[in-house]
Amino acid sequence: MAGTSPAATKWDAKEFSPRYGQDFRAGANRVKIRRFKMRQIAQALCAAAVAFAAAGSVDAATLDTVKQRGVLNCGANGTLPGFGLPDSQGNWTGLDVDFCRAVAAAIFNDAAKVKFIPTTASNRFAALQTGDIDVLARNTTWTLSRDAQGLNATGVNYYDGQGFIVRKALKVNSALGLNDAAICVQQGTTTELNLADYFRANRMRLKTVTFATLDEALKAYETNRCDAFTTDASGLYGSRLKLAKADDHVVLPEIISKEPLGPFVRQGDDQWFDIVKWVHFAMLNAEELNVNQKNVEEQMKSQNPEIKRLLGTEGNFGEQLGLTKDWVYRIVKLVGNYGEVFDRNVGQGSPLKIARGLNALWTKGGIQYAPPIR
Amino acid sequence: MARPWESAPGVPFYRDPKYRGIALQIGVCAALAYLAYIAIQIAADNLARSHVASGFGFWNVTAGFDISQTLIDYSPQSSTYGRAFWVGLLNTLVVAAVGIVLATILGFAIGVARLSRNYLVERLATCYVESIRNVPLLLQLLFWYNAVLNALPGFAASFVLPGGVLLNNRGLFLPRPLFGDGAQIFAVLAGAVLLAVIFNRIMRRRKGFWGAIGIRAAFTLAIAVALPVIVLSVTGTRIAFDYPQVSRFNVRGGLEVLPEFVALLLGLVVYTAAFIAEVVRAGLMSVSRGQTEAALALGLTRLQTLRLIVIPQAMRVIIPPLTSQYLNLTKNSSLAVAIGYPDLVQVFAGTVANQTNQPVEVIVITMLVYLSFSLSTSLVMNIYNARYALVER
Numbered sequence: 001m002a003g004t005s006p007a008a009t010k011w012d013a014k015e016f017s018p019r020y021g022q023d024f025r026a027g028a029n030r031v032k033i034r035r036f037k038m039r040q041i042a043q044a045l046c047a048a049a050v051a052f053a054a055a056g057s058v059d060a061a062t063l064d065t066v067k068q069r070g071v072l073n074c075g076a077n078g079t080l081p082g083f084g085l086p087d088s089q090g091n092w093t094g095l096d097v098d099f100c101r102a103v104a105a106a107i108f109n110d111a112a113k114v115k116f117i118p119t120t121a122s123n124r125f126a127a128l129q130t131g132d133i134d135v136l137a138r139n140t141t142w143t144l145s146r147d148a149q150g151l152n153a154t155g156v157n158y159y160d161g162q163g164f165i166v167r168k169a170l171k172v173n174s175a176l177g178l179n180d181a182a183i184c185v186q187q188g189t190t191t192e193l194n195l196a197d198y199f200r201a202n203r204m205r206l207k208t209v210t211f212a213t214l215d216e217a218l219k220a221y222e223t224n225r226c227d228a229f230t231t232d233a234s235g236l237y238g239s240r241l242k243l244a245k246a247d248d249h250v251v252l253p254e255i256i257s258k259e260p261l262g263p264f265v266r267q268g269d270d271q272w273f274d275i276v277k278w279v280h281f282a283m284l285n286a287e288e289l290n291v292n293q294k295n296v297e298e299q300m301k302s303q304n305p306e307i308k309r310l311l312g313t314e315g316n317f318g319e320q321l322g323l324t325k326d327w328v329y330r331i332v333k334l335v336g337n338y339g340e341v342f343d344r345n346v347g348q349g350s351p352l353k354i355a356r357g358l359n360a361l362w363t364k365g366g367i368q369y370a371p372p373i374r
Numbered sequence: 375m376a377r378p379w380e381s382a383p384g385v386p387f388y389r390d391p392k393y394r395g396i397a398l399q400i401g402v403c404a405a406l407a408y409l410a411y412i413a414i415q416i417a418a419d420n421l422a423r424s425h426v427a428s429g430f431g432f433w434n435v436t437a438g439f440d441i442s443q444t445l446i447d448y449s450p451q452s453s454t455y456g457r458a459f460w461v462g463l464l465n466t467l468v469v470a471a472v473g474i475v476l477a478t479i480l481g482f483a484i485g486v487a488r489l490s491r492n493y494l495v496e497r498l499a500t501c502y503v504e505s506i507r508n509v510p511l512l513l514q515l516l517f518w519y520n521a522v523l524n525a526l527p528g529f530a531a532s533f534v535l536p537g538g539v540l541l542n543n544r545g546l547f548l549p550r551p552l553f554g555d556g557a558q559i560f561a562v563l564a565g566a567v568l569l570a571v572i573f574n575r576i577m578r579r580r581k582g583f584w585g586a587i588g589i590r591a592a593f594t595l596a597i598a599v600a601l602p603v604i605v606l607s608v609t610g611t612r613i614a615f616d617y618p619q620v621s622r623f624n625v626r627g628g629l630e631v632l633p634e635f636v637a638l639l640l641g642l643v644v645y646t647a648a649f650i651a652e653v654v655r656a657g658l659m660s661v662s663r664g665q666t667e668a669a670l671a672l673g674l675t676r677l678q679t680l681r682l683i684v685i686p687q688a689m690r691v692i693i694p695p696l697t698s699q700y701l702n703l704t705k706n707s708s709l710a711v712a713i714g715y716p717d718l719v720q721v722f723a724g725t726v727a728n729q730t731n732q733p734v735e736v737i738v739i740t741m742l743v744y745l746s747f748s749l750s751t752s753l754v755m756n757i758y759n760a761r762y763a764l765v766e767r
Contacts, residue, residue, distance in 0.1 A: 122728050149731040150426040181623045182544060188728030192439045196450035208440035212711045223523045224543055227623050268423060
């Protein structure tokens with residue numbers, strides 16, 4: 001306290017007087033000092049409150065935040081082969097992982113400027129809504145309630161459906177033969193609800209054993225706790241490879257639900273919503289126009305007006321989104337078109353060898369269809 | 375003469391330490407309340423801005439997911455999220471209650487064993503305590519779960535135990551008693567137990583033949599068990615059983631004990647017992663050696679010394695930390711989520727929070743539940759402690 005004001009020093013001795021409060025002049029001075037301190041404290045409190053308020057709110061302009069940060073925060077799976085999984089060196093691979101790289105490529109012209117943040121089925125939406133991640137690409141099913149409750153699905157990068165895997169020794173060849181079976185499932189997913197619905201609709205009895213993560217559920221299935229394991233079909237193929245004896249298990253033919261999986265953003269930032277949505281469409285359009293990683297340099301010289309608009313040699317479509325004219329060139333050059341990404345991660349170029357099926361382009365018998373860039 | 379609420383003469387109230395103290399406390403409380411208000415306000419604003427639904431409307435919405443262990447009626451098609459909450463709550467309570475009882479028994483046994491004069495017993499108990507309490511509980515749970523699942527035979531090769539009991543890696547299946555006239559049987563049972571307790575109370579003060587503890591215990595047990603059996607067989611009431619039946623994949627009917635429950639219970643009991651053992655050891659050691667020697671000199675047996683002299687005094691030291699261990703066990707039961715036991719956290723804070731996308735409400739409710747569990751356990755133990763505490767004269 002001494003030294004706060006020169007006047008205070010003079011009466012320092014009295015500070016230690018047991019008859020504290022007897023000397024009015026000293027007291028008055030102390031009160032003044034205290035008032036001064038109170039004001040400081042009040043100011044500090046106000047500042048803290050404002051800082052707290054600012055920290056608590058989610059910034060509206062996600063693109064600016066991402067640019068400022070210099071890196072895209074991507075909520076990824078972390079445990080699902082083909083969709084999101086780091087290898088032993090910490091290199092992430094997967095369809096969803098490459099989607100985030102494509103977004104980073106479009107913004108930074110550098111596909112490596114992504115920080116992958118592993119999320120669980122249970123915490124993924126909270127992570128997105130609190131601003132911990134900018135985009136959630138974690139094989140997440142597009143549903144009405146998710147759209148209505150503060151999230152926006154930006155499209156479908158994988159059309160999936162829920163299936164079952166069982167031991168061959170069980171001699172079951174249809175999901176309808178699973179009456180009374182114990183089934184291992186991951187919690188906090190649409191899977192859990194579809195499972196109960198399917199058994200109810202087919203008047204079958206069910207014993208669900210629910211686990212927090214996919215790996216725990218799979219492990220329990222493997223130790224024979226359950227007769228079947230259920231998740232999205234894409235996940236079943238990946239999970240099957242994780243089993244010690246993959247050949248002892250078989251994926252049943254029934255697909256019991258629609259699972260359109262796609263990247264999500266939070267509501268309230270239309271520009272960011274548009275960017276993430278159009279990165280996917282750009283990758284589809286690139287495949288449709290046969291623009292790929294190998295030929296993209298040549299295609300820059302193409303006279304085809306659609307390719308010119310796609311690669312930004314004509315028009316300013318990227319700029320309309322808040323990006324650059326060559327945004328698609330960056331995506332294709334650094335990451336690839338949708339077909340390439342699919343093949344590399346889940347298709348014929350991967351251990352999963354999943355057929356394109358519904359995920360083929362609309363021109364090739366599938367339902368992947370992107371609106372035009374114009 | 376100065377009255378207590380008046381400042382010393384000539385001192386304005388704002389310089390009086392007493393008033394200042396009061397003002398400071400009011401100030402701190404107000405600041406805390408304000409901070410809490412701001413936090414809630416910000417949370418509400420952010421939720422509203424990101425269009426997250428709020429409120430408790432989800433409580434009465436149909437849940438639509440299945441739960442593996444339900445102590446009350448529950449079905450995915452007709453039960454609500456609110457019902458799912460109660461299912462999870464009861465599952466937590468049952469594992470905590472059984473766990474507390476078993477951990478107490480095991481913990482006391484180990485704690486006494488650590489003070490044993492038998493070298494082997496003492497060493498074994500020490501090894502137990504040191505190895506168990508130094509390994510994280512989550513790992514132990516995973517160990518027990520895999521141990522339980524791997525040790526038990528597959529469904530097709532179930533162990534068939536006497537009395538129609540089946541044991542396999544899907545669980546332990548017991549015959550479930552079906553009471554034709556449930557109320558009647560319960561009344562007889564309750565009456566017999568009450569009689570036994572009264573008998574025990576009266577006989578406790580007797581000496582001679584009835585004074586021997588063995589005789590008294592035998593008669594008490596006979597009243598509690600034999601009496602209802604005689605009454606029920608005379609009146610001709612029969613208890614029917616719902617026996618577990620083997621079906622295509624599973625066991626139907628009967629009373630089912632999940633392997634997840636067993637693994638969680640084992641993990642919690644073994645882990646908490648190690649801590650309770652240390653608490654008990656500390657308690658017993660707090661009673662000075664002189665007391666034991668004095669008791670023995672007076673001609674009390676070792677058992678009597680323990681029962682009448684050492685334990686009552688040790689309990690004063692044991693109860694407060696024992697309460698903490700009970701609280702820990704209850705809270706640790708939330709690790710159930712790792713091994714698929716449907717406790718409150720797994721069902722409510724996991725599935726319900728995710729399906730409704732209302733984590734704030736759900737987590738607040740869950741925290742309140744654990745808080746009230748803990749406070750009520752504390753309350754009971756404090757009452758017990760007050761009765762056992764040293765009365766100073």
